[in-house]
Amino acid sequence: AASLRDIVAAVSSGRSTPEREIAAAKERVAAADGEIGAFLRLAPEASLAAASAASGPLAGVTIGVKDIYDTRDMATEHGSPVYRGYRPVADAALVSMARLAGAAILGKTTTTEFASLDPTPTRNPRNLSHTPGGSSSGSAAAVAAGMVPLAFGSQTGGSVIRPASFCGVAGYKPSFRLLPTVGMKTFSYTLDTAGLFAATAGDLAVAAKAITGRDLAAPVPADAAGLTVGLYRSSVDFEVRPEMLAAVEEAARLMEGAGARIVELEEPAALAEARASHGIVQGFEAVMALSDEYRNHHDEIGPMVAAILDDAARLEPAAYDAARRAARVGRKAASALFESVDVILAPSALGAAPVTLASTGDAMMNKLWTLTGNPVVNVPGFAGEEGLPLGVSVIARFGRDARALAIAALLQNLVTPQ
């Protein structure tokens, strides 16, 4: 299927029209989604007709939106029976901004309940016996299957970068709060981050620029001359499968071959402690954010999210405050890392997608960077066992999203030359 940039070029040149792109996307969903299950529902014809007449930098670009984002024209159920049939009055901010940029919100994609851990029925398009990852399961799968060129996800632990890695697509977890989470169901209000999926890092940059109006589509360097790239050695690398460690090494070798200086970065203790504090921050805030659902619908919600809330309900405020202090110290340590390197390379997941639909995998490789708020881009194209994809994360200093996207695009060009 055509990439986002191909569609934008075709529509702006008159070779295609938004109406044709929307019809083609609907056909792709009808043809592929029966066995994948990425979409929950498609937008009403009136909305798609309005999008067919839209103009703007994303005219003709169809988007799959994770069903924790409010949509004015479709039910928004948060992956939960508690919200069955729930109809918001207004679009979430990011949805509204995408419509203003001319995009067509094609439909809602599956999410784990409240964007936590209870898996959806969605399958990995690369191998249907494997999980697509979570919590943005349908968004990653819809892009990986070529149904839509762009999808919205979110990350509180690893819910953009991990499914992007499992499904072999580019994923972007922006600097914390770069994209608004207004109208997106809250799980943890100091962690929840709106994110994007597309075929390539270049497509992500064009989408992010069009939606935000920020100059996030910086020119992609022809080579890595002058770049210093940190090869991150975390305190939990013993949990990473050898094939993923090899993929990160390959990414470093490719960058070195393109002129980068590679330096090994041992994880500072402050970042190991910050990673260990993520669960306490996440759970304590989720018990408050979901207080009504937890108390009035406890027996209806999924067993995994219920267990997380049961555990977190026992946390004392002092424990949460200590975890927040560790997070703040971690953010300072993360900032110090970037005094010596331009970007960091690290695993996007512990390995390839597990051969199960009963779990969406483990956020171990992602949750630190969600907590520190650094921009992360998953670069697909590394090959794991059984032909399953592996992704490598390009991580930049907080606020340097254009740099993260540009260097990720460079790495992607090295991994899979265009």
Ligand SMILES: NC(=O)CC(=O)O
């Ligand atoms: N929402 C999340 O990020 C949870 C996960 O990593 O699966």
